[in-house]
Amino acid sequence: MREQGLLRRAYAFYAAVGAGLVLALAGCVTGFVLLGDSWFQLLIAGALGIVLTQTAFLTHEAAHKQVLASGPANERLGRWLACGVVGVSYSWWTSKHNRHHANPNQVGRDPDIDVDTISFLEEDAAKATGLLATITRRQGWLFFPLLTFEGLNLHRLGVQHLLGRGPVKARRTELTLTLVRFAVVLGALFLVLPVGMAFAFLGVQLAVFGVYMGASFAPNHKGMPVIARDVKLDFFSKQVRTSRNVRGGWWATWLMGGLNYQVEHHLFPSMPRSHLARARTLVREQCRTLDVPYTETSLWRSYVTVVRYLNEVGLAARDPFECHVLARFRPV
Template sequence: MPVSSPPVSVLGPVRQTYAGEASFPPIARAYTQVSQVVKELGLLRRTPWFYAMVGGAILLGMAGCVAGFILLGDSWFQLLIAGAFGILFTQAAFLAHEAAHRQILRTGPGNDRLARILACGVVGISYSWWDSKHSRHHANPNRVGKDPDIEVDTISFLEEDAAEARGIRRLITQHQGWFFFPLLTLEGLNLHYLGVKHLVTTREKIPGRFLELGLIALRLAVFIVPVFLFLPLGMAFAFIGVQMAVFGVYMGASFAPNHKGMPVIAPNARLDFFSKQVRTSRNIGGGWWATWLMGGLNYQVEHHLFPSMARPHLSHARAIVREQCRTLGVPYTETSLWRSYAIVIDYLNRVGLAARDPFDCPSRTELRRASAAA
């Protein structure tokens, strides 16, 4: 069963109790043992034919979308094509993610080049910005002050951040669980914006900065410009809006179940690698269909333990990791996709309670309603 977060107090100063403040029991050699079995079974070998087929399917899908775009012409059915593009760009983002983790090609530089082409030239986001952020997340998932994925960005993932929310963000934060998925319709735009901002405004040296800017500009010319050339202005904006919304929701809905609502680790907690990665990650059940839908992110526990493991091998590693967890008494969390969304919404709403008026007690509100009804 998923690990639930501690209740949120709405009275007095907000202070979230983090998992690991009293360090988790160290588990000697747990990861070494699992890693040895994984290597002996050949689960770290590359699967080039699998990724060739996935890439070919994405290219075929995009070719079909282009043909449909041309054939439909001035028609509101173009919004179906826009939605299909949103799905295909997300699938391409999954491949970029896997290339960044050295899962596809044999060499690191080759994977880097492929990831940069896919991220910038196909999806339209900065690879260098995303890679830096994602690497920090993998090193310290759900650790306060070190995991960028739990830093406040409209949505607050920590009670302290929720308590500091002001203005419009405070209104959103109070019921942020219910707003989470609607807000994902803007996440695609946010990802594009943050990536370009990083490339343009960062003063430190960024390897491949101008290559990435060039690929993003080329992608705009190939994808965005034809939309506005061949469709009426209103329809063109609607096309881009639908594509971006589908992309944002699909991306967010694939990444959100993995860690949100799992234990948040104290800044100075002492954890071994195995415990840190397993306790903060959640798998999604469903088998092959979930793997295709989520690009392998459904096996989040195994992905965090073995980031370079190719997608087809994750299900085999799952049995090994589960057995090790059972032997050592380490919680292994796996649930259904829909249940994971319910957990995320509930967790965010409980965190959001910290943004409410400390004198607006929910129990008092219920008593008022009961008195009024009487």
């Protein structure tokens, strides 16, 4: 009976989240139509970026089989939301994300610490050349500005995955949903708005989406211990030591789609968002018993940690004949 009650609570929670997202998206569409040729459309663009990020959070939870009763139903929901609403390949995301969950922050195994403009490892930073090296040297300070391009990058990576030669589950379905989604969005923008305004709308929406996504996922693991390629840890220690929680209660849970309970999410990846706060108490007690460090901080402090860590990694991209001590304290 208790288990059934918890399930009902989770289903009711996700029904409310889904209804809220539908209303928010309908509000964006209504505002877009009513405003017409107006620069106030940029407010709608920003709101749409937020709604799409919240939809991505729900997609992430569907991929973890949290939202609906069965695995296939969650997969269908996730695919429709990812490709048809957010515009990112579901199969690409789940493949990458599953590998991350299996080996968080482990060199050569976690794709989330692979170099992609930003270097998360000193050995990657040391290989940077040209413009990339210039960016890498100050990548901590540039991290959030660079996130304005992350929305476009996510779309690019998804399409690249779908058009690649490798195996893709439900390739035709994902391609169809993605193409229809882009056709509807771009068609509406360039039919209703002047060309310049349409590009501005698209730019603002993508920038807000990219910054919001990056600012929600970055605090989870960046700046936490990195596990060497050949090191083996037990599941509990590996997941807890490499993850960071963000304090804030219900508002942080809403803002970050449950990613503020990153430790609990990694230990229980199929646990619904509505139960993570309760699990936190049990996990903290177990960590004290086992003497395993449990990391939790404020959202602001997590960003400070991420920026500092990326700047320290970026030092490896400096000129080998430059004094690192002077470089570290040189004004930027």
